[in-house]
Amino acid sequence: MNSAFEDCISECMRCAVACETCASSCLKEQDVQMMADCIKLDRDCADMCLLAAKLMARDSSLAAEICRICAEACRACAKECGKHEAEHCQKCSKACLSCAKACEAMAA
DSSP: OOHHHHHHHHHHHHHHHHHHHHHHHHTTSSOGGGGHHHHHHHHHHHHHHHHHHHHHHTTOTTHHHHHHHHHHHHHHHHHHHHTOOSHHHHHHHHHHHHHHHHHHHHHO
16 A cells, blocks of 8 residues: 555544534533534544545545545534544544644645
8 A cells, every 4th residue: 555645544544433423422411502513523524534535545636636625524524523623522622633734635
C-alpha cells in the first residue's frame, strides 16, 4: 500500500470512530433536537471517512477526489461540533480537523 495513504487512512478511521461516538452520545443528550445537525453531520462524516479509507486502501483512482470531499465533510462536522460544549463534541471536532488536514494533503 502507498505509505502516504497509511497516515490518511488512520486519520479517517480515527475520525469515523469519533463521529459515531459523538452521534451516539448526542442521542443521549437531554435536548436531542438541539443536537440534530450535529448528529446528521457526524453520520455523514463517518460514512465519508470510511469510504475514503476504503478507496485509499484499494489504491482507487477516485481516492484523491473522495479525500477532497471527505475534507469538506470533516470541516463542516468540526464547525458544528465545535459549537457544543459536550466533551464528545469537542473531541469529535478535533478529530475532524485533523482528518480534514490529512485528506486535503492527500487530495493535493
